Amino acid sequence: MDKQKYLELYSQMVLIRRLEERGAELYQAGKIGGFMHLYIGQEAVCTGLIAARQPQDRVITAYRDHGVAISCGIPANQVMAELMGKTTGISKGRGGSMHMADVTRNFWGGHAIVGAQLPVAAGLALGDKYAGRDGVTICMFGEGATNIGYFHEALNLSKVWTLPVLWVCENNIYGMGTAVGRASAVSEIQQKAEGYGMEHERVDGMDVIAVYEAAQKAIAKVRAGSGPRMMEILTYRFRGHSMGDPERYRKQEEVKKWEEHDPIGAFHVYLVENNKATKKELEDIEARAMDEVQKAVEFAEASPEPSLDTLFDNVYVEEV
Numbered sequence: 001m002d003k004q005k006y007l008e009l010y011s012q013m014v015l016i017r018r019l020e021e022r023g024a025e026l027y028q029a030g031k032i033g034g035f036m037h038l039y040i041g042q043e044a045v046c047t048g049l050i051a052a053r054q055p056q057d058r059v060i061t062a063y064r065d066h067g068v069a070i071s072c073g074i075p076a077n078q079v080m081a082e083l084m085g086k087t088t089g090i091s092k093g094r095g096g097s098m099h100m101a102d103v104t105r106n107f108w109g110g111h112a113i114v115g116a117q118l119p120v121a122a123g124l125a126l127g128d129k130y131a132g133r134d135g136v137t138i139c140m141f142g143e144g145a146t147n148i149g150y151f152h153e154a155l156n157l158s159k160v161w162t163l164p165v166l167w168v169c170e171n172n173i174y175g176m177g178t179a180v181g182r183a184s185a186v187s188e189i190q191q192k193a194e195g196y197g198m199e200h201e202r203v204d205g206m207d208v209i210a211v212y213e214a215a216q217k218a219i220a221k222v223r224a225g226s227g228p229r230m231m232e233i234l235t236y237r238f239r240g241h242s243m244g245d246p247e248r249y250r251k252q253e254e255v256k257k258w259e260e261h262d263p264i265g266a267f268h269v270y271l272v273e274n275n276k277a278t279k280k281e282l283e284d285i286e287a288r289a290m291d292e293v294q295k296a297v298e299f300a301e302a303s304p305e306p307s308l309d310t311l312f313d314n315v316y317v318e319e320v
């Protein structure tokens with residue numbers, strides 16, 4: 001990997017982190033409404049994974065989607081404006097935190113119903129296969145979603161039809177307040193791929209390079225026509241499930257332990273120790289991210305809310 005790529009990955013992770021930290025403040029100040037799920041701690045997953053895709057590869061995920069949106073190339077301005085429900089947001093202020101989407105960048109959205117994006121991903125991949133295109137659909141979901149029927153139906157059909165899908169489970173240990181061991185019959189989620197005759201691997205999601213390299217290999221295999229496969233990426237969310245989570249289900253010592261493996265901090269150490277970047281270069285990246293987030297907030301604040309007479313736009317109900 002060349003130096004430019006390393007710096008790109010680092011910049012992206014820092015931008016996601018700073019944007020969400022600011023988002024949390026704005027939420028508490030009442031400027032962002034609805035549910036908001038932060039990705040803080042998981043940034044290496046979307047950054048490494050999506051850096052490995054080609055433009056024709058589709059990405060689809062759940063509601064924890066701000067980082068994924070940035071990794072798919074959506075500017076911070078439009079992510080922030082969407083969080084604030086403004087017309088300049090990537091979903092025109094109609095979706096909010098959980099429903100960022102931009103099909104022009106092959107980002108097929110954040111989805112709020114647990115597991116609902118999996119059958120959609122199978123459909124996208126079926127479309128590509130049917131039309132003879134060589135895109136791979138990258139479908140991200142939490143480990144909680146693997147206990148839901150959608151997961152099993154989608155994995156099964158994807159194998160039966162040899163669909164070009166990479167199933168990516170982000171195992172952050174908790175589905176809301178339920179630890180994986182209390183809800184899943186197997187502790188290694190990757191084992192579930194075996195029930196559908198699929199190849200699988202487990203990857204350290206706190207290591208952006210490990211994710212990037214594993215994703216490159218996996219996507220190439222799927223593109224070559226080997227059928228669907230699954231990656232289980234081990235990660236951790238440093239914040240609550242969503243804003244306002246009292247976090248009674250885990251101890252703060254556990255969170256602190258994981259924070260010692262912060263993917264951004266670990267990557268910083270790696271880059272400096274291996275002479276891939278200087279501390280000064282990384283400080284400059286940090287300053288640019290802060291600046292970009294500040295400008296995004298100003299852009300969002302200055303943007304209009306959707307006007308009342310557009311309330312029924314995009315609502316597919318016929319008047320009777």
Ligand SMILES: Cc1ncc(C[n+]2csc(CCOP(=O)(O)OP(=O)(O)O)c2C)c(N)n1
Pocket residue numbers: 062064112113114141142143144145146172174175176241
């Ligand atoms: C069908 C459905 N059931 C329940 C919920 C409520 N719910 C929202 S998030 C969540 C936990 C999902 O956990 P996981 O898939 O591991 O994703 P994570 O939040 O950890 O990213 C639940 C049960 C929902 N949104 N949809």
